[in-house]
Amino acid sequence: MKRKFLLAGAFLANIAAWATPEYVPVSTFNTSLILQLDSAAAPALVYYGPAVKGDLAQIAASAPEDGKSDAYPVFGNYPERESALSMTMPDGNMTLELVPAGEPETEVDHNGNTVVSIPLADRHYPVAVTLNYRAFPKEDIIETWTEITNKGKKPVTLTRFDSGAIPFRSTDAWLTSLYGTWANEGRVNTEPLTPGMKIIQNKDGVRNSHTSHAEVMMSLDGKPRETSGRIIGAALVYGGNYRLRVSTDDHGRHQFFAGIHPEESAYRLMPGETFTTPLLALTFSDRGMGEASRNFHRWGRQYHIAHGTEVNPILLNSWEGVYFNIDEPTMAGMMQDIADMGGELFVMDDGWFGRRDDDSSSLGDWEVDARKLPHGLKGLTDEAARKGVRFGIWIEPEMTNSNSELYKKHPDWVLKAPHRDIVEGRGGTQLVLDLSNPQVQDFIYNLVDTMLTNNPEIAYIKWDANAPVMQYGSQTLPADRQSELSIRFHRGLTSVLQRIREKYPDVAIQACASGGGRANYGLLDYTDEFWVSDNTDALQRLGAQWGTSLFFPAVTMGSHISAVPNHTTYRVVPLKFRCDVAMTGRLGMEIQPRDMSAEDRDFCRRVIETYKGVRDVVQLGDLYRLVSPFDNRGAVSLMYVSPTKDKAVYYWFRTNNDYSAPLVTRTPMEGLDPDASYKVTELNAIDQRPLASEGKVFTGKFLMDNGLEIRPNHDLPWGKKVDYCSRVLLLEKQ
Numbered sequence: 001m002k003r004k005f006l007l008a009g010a011f012l013a014n015i016a017a018w019a020t021p022e023y024v025p026v027s028t029f030n031t032s033l034i035l036q037l038d039s040a041a042a043p044a045l046v047y048y049g050p051a052v053k054g055d056l057a058q059i060a061a062s063a064p065e066d067g068k069s070d071a072y073p074v075f076g077n078y079p080e081r082e083s084a085l086s087m088t089m090p091d092g093n094m095t096l097e098l099v100p101a102g103e104p105e106t107e108v109d110h111n112g113n114t115v116v117s118i119p120l121a122d123r124h125y126p127v128a129v130t131l132n133y134r135a136f137p138k139e140d141i142i143e144t145w146t147e148i149t150n151k152g153k154k155p156v157t158l159t160r161f162d163s164g165a166i167p168f169r170s171t172d173a174w175l176t177s178l179y180g181t182w183a184n185e186g187r188v189n190t191e192p193l194t195p196g197m198k199i200i201q202n203k204d205g206v207r208n209s210h211t212s213h214a215e216v217m218m219s220l221d222g223k224p225r226e227t228s229g230r231i232i233g234a235a236l237v238y239g240g241n242y243r244l245r246v247s248t249d250d251h252g253r254h255q256f257f258a259g260i261h262p263e264e265s266a267y268r269l270m271p272g273e274t275f276t277t278p279l280l281a282l283t284f285s286d287r288g289m290g291e292a293s294r295n296f297h298r299w300g301r302q303y304h305i306a307h308g309t310e311v312n313p314i315l316l317n318s319w320e321g322v323y324f325n326i327d328e329p330t331m332a333g334m335m336q337d338i339a340d341m342g343g344e345l346f347v348m349d350d351g352w353f354g355r356r357d358d359d360s361s362s363l364g365d366w367e368v369d370a371r372k373l374p375h376g377l378k379g380l381t382d383e384a385a386r387k388g389v390r391f392g393i394w395i396e397p398e399m400t401n402s403n404s405e406l407y408k409k410h411p412d413w414v415l416k417a418p419h420r421d422i423v424e425g426r427g428g429t430q431l432v433l434d435l436s437n438p439q440v441q442d443f444i445y446n447l448v449d450t451m452l453t454n455n456p457e458i459a460y461i462k463w464d465a466n467a468p469v470m471q472y473g474s475q476t477l478p479a480d481r482q483s484e485l486s487i488r489f490h491r492g493l494t495s496v497l498q499r500i501r502e503k504y505p506d507v508a509i510q511a512c513a514s515g516g517g518r519a520n521y522g523l524l525d526y527t528d529e530f531w532v533s534d535n536t537d538a539l540q541r542l543g544a545q546w547g548t549s550l551f552f553p554a555v556t557m558g559s560h561i562s563a564v565p566n567h568t569t570y571r572v573v574p575l576k577f578r579c580d581v582a583m584t585g586r587l588g589m590e591i592q593p594r595d596m597s598a599e600d601r602d603f604c605r606r607v608i609e610t611y612k613g614v615r616d617v618v619q620l621g622d623l624y625r626l627v628s629p630f631d632n633r634g635a636v637s638l639m640y641v642s643p644t645k646d647k648a649v650y651y652w653f654r655t656n657n658d659y660s661a662p663l664v665t666r667t668p669m670e671g672l673d674p675d676a677s678y679k680v681t682e683l684n685a686i687d688q689r690p691l692a693s694e695g696k697v698f699t700g701k702f703l704m705d706n707g708l709e710i711r712p713n714h715d716l717p718w719g720k721k722v723d724y725c726s727r728v729l730l731l732e733k734q
């Protein structure tokens with residue numbers, strides 16, 4: 001079979017000459033993923049690792065003798081093996097046999113990235129499958145996805161449809177994943193991959209990142225480290241139900257699969273229809289998890305986060321400040337306060353519509369509550385303009401309550417199974433709308449469209465979702481499509497968001513779902529950021545944001561200064577510490593400023609001013625994680641470095657004030673220019689005397705070899721002393 005050899009971008013030109021035709025390399029600057037094609041067999045994935053220079057036949061010559069791994073294993077022959085794709089043919093045949101159906105194709109997309117497509121077909125049945133790989137050279141990311149087309153005259157039923165599969169070999173492989181629950185999101189779990197199957201999944205239906213995340217890191221060299229060792233990182237770009245699997249055998253052979261969760265999700269693929277799986281983004285790093293995270297961050301900001309290359313505004317959100325007690329004077333007061341502190345945006349949270357005095361009513365009835373806001377949204381946007389801040393608003397458009405006007409009018413719009421009583425959630429009355437229903441999609445689109453058309457000053461939407469699918473069943477989908485509900489719900493949601501984005505490209509959207517239920521790249525295509533957690537306790541946030549940072553950059557992480565005692569943990573953490581933690585992400589406030597002392601408000605004003613000077617480094621720079629909150633070393637440390645390495649922000653947090661606890665007060669820095677000199681300035685300083693390093697100049701090499709000794713307590717007058725010391729240092733290249 002004649003095959004076109006592929007040039008995956010100009011940087012590959014130098015290896016094209018040595019390649020033998022049966023290899024298809026997909027390459028980034030530092031990595032290669034290599035497929036091997038054989039006209040008579042399924043394509044194999046023979047290599048994923050550091051960029052291969054020289055003759056690709058090296059791969060075959062060094063391959064294990066116990067067989068190659070299929071690039072996209074299908075169900076059929078040897079059914080005991082794990083597969084990425086399975087389907088039932090019209091005649092009941094449940095097997096597939098895929099072989100190449102033509103030459104691989106290469107095209108350069110509108111961003112200049114190269115897409116390699118491998119067309120395959122079943123040997124007998126009219127089913128076509130295309131494996132796609134898009135290489136992002138600078139980011140060292142490869143996206144893979146699969147298109148499955150029914151070319152026959154009768155429907156086929158898809159029963160498993162992973163986005164991709166990656167085989168790898170290691171006798172000491174470890175898996176790092178995120179787990180948690182409401183108010184405890186982003187916990188890091190690191191475990192060895194032992195023989196058997198490890199599954200990470202989510203079947204919530206609406207919110208997919210509280211209890212687990214659709215992203216993992218796989219270490220090939222033992223327990224993962226931040227700066228060394230081989231890592232394969234994977235992020236499924238999908239906001240719906242997912243399943244990630246790693247199958248491990250007794251000889252260190254692993255196979256990773258990721259895709260839409262197939263359980264109860266059989267999909268009838270009609271003649272002529274193509275099922276396109278979500279993207280699976282892969283990265284390979286031979287410099288530990290830190291590099292893998294930075295690859296995801298760069299790729300995310302550039303390609304998968306709305307406005308990801310711009311800094312996000314400093315905002316005050318009303319939720320923890322006043323909860324449902326919204327009224328015009330209170331909102332105006334909060335706008336004034338955030339404006340006085342130098343903030344840029346005020347967000348009115350839940351409680352402004354219907355008769356929403358608590359969480360038991362009014363979702364779906366999106367009319368302004370005139371009792372609370374007699375001058376409507378216009379009154380508020382005018383007020384915001386007078387105060388010099390932008391205005392944002394909370395909605396939860398995918399939901400309704402059983403006592404709403406909407407539900408009375410459209411009882412068939414909610415998720416419900418025949419002959420079953422409805423299941424109600426939050427507030428005892430919450431119901432989930434059926435996003436697979438085009439009328440519901442239009443209702444949500446029109447709600448947002450009307451709001452934004454009538455109030456063009458609205459600059460930001462907090463899009464919340466506070467319930468899982470509580471009863472499985474669509475009142476719209478026909479009987480033979482009920483199993484497609486989860487997939488079609490999510491398609492409905494993304495198509496509404498897409499329409500909104502097209503008409504209102506400049507509006508910022510925060511994805512929120514009972515806190516961090518929507519921290520996911522599938523939604524970040526349409527949203528600017530997400531709410532990391534309803535737990536705003538600064539100590540807890542260090543963990544949640546650390547875990548989340550494995551895959552998501554700071555520009556996506558809403559990180560707010562809130563009141564003490566904290567509303568979730570009741571812990572009292574000093575304001576400086578709370579501000580410093582908020583400064584590691586997209587800083588905001590979640591507090592009633594009127595309840596703060598004038599001194600505290602003034603401190604926040606200074607912090608906001610300081611943050612404006614460094615937020616480009618934090619939100620758009622490179623993250624280096626130095627001391628993990630999950631290692632219990634008494635302190636946490638991280639830093640951000642600007643892409644040009646001319647500026648860096650270093651953070652150190654004392655998380656345990658127990659004098660017998662271990663305490664890391666000095667840790668080598670990273671990411672700096674070794675030959676440059678950096679001047680140190682402490683930010684948000686409160687001590688009576690400066691640090692020894694204050695105003696001094698150090699070489700990047702010295703800082704990366706030695707770090708700086710950190711004074712672990714604040715030097716404050718008696719009576720003002722505080723627990724939980726924290727330091728923020730600005731490093732500026734001289």
Ligand code: DGJ
Pocket residue numbers: 319349350394464466512513514515516531533534
């Ligand atoms: C859950 C969110 O996580 C909170 O921030 C807040 O918006 C509430 N919903 C409002 O009901």
